[in-house]
Amino acid sequence: MVEIQPYLILSATLFMIGAVGVLARRNAIIVFMSIELMLNSVNLSLVAFSAQLGDVTGQILVFFVMTVAAAEAAIGLAIIIALFRRKQTLNLDEINILKW
């Protein structure tokens, strides 16, 4: 008899830990990893509801979220590499050319 409320609370906890990572860290790669953590917490929530409702649509959506996350990670890391080649730093505080 599996209840899904603990899974949902765990999903919210992981999401908020990822949000703290995105807001409070200055290293671009750590921010990226925190975004992946947030995406995974949503995946957990989707799979929990899919199991509870008996509908497979949640797991199909998790499949697509993983695909898009993989594409996003590839492009994001390419952007980080290009940025590092230019400015030799990954500190997000120093990447401020768009500031007026």
Next chain:
Amino acid sequence: MTVESLTFYVLATVAVVSALLVVTRRNPVMSALYLILNFFCLAGLYLTLQAQFIAVIQILVYAGAIMVLFVFVIMLLNLGDERRLSEGISWKKVVAAGLCFALLMELVYVLGFSGASYAPVNTSRAMEIGTVEYIGGELFTKFLFPFEVTSLILTAAIVGAIVLAKRKLD
């Protein structure tokens, strides 16, 4: 305490602890390793929900491909000890952590204590829909169009990554 509950609490505790370690380490390689541990815990949690296909795909794609890409990039950029950024505890981080904690308390209240009741998982139905055959059947019939669109997304990502990361020979 049943075996299922114990499994869930062990996996959930390791997942939360490794997530906290991901966002607090100075060395990005250590963060990546703790994130891989977190992904393995999540795969175990998917297995407790009878989602076999998603659990294996989680290990193959997330821990096996995306995190390997992260570790490659960290090592390519050579972010060793000499590039460790000196990040202190500024008031901005305290405010961010406080706001996120407040939102977490609100979410926990809504999900756990506000009287919303969820029916328990029907294990036999969950076992039926978690298999590769069932998901494959749905993915190639009912969800065929999004599936083909993801192939376009991946092609665009490949082209974009190559163009962005290429050294321009001026």
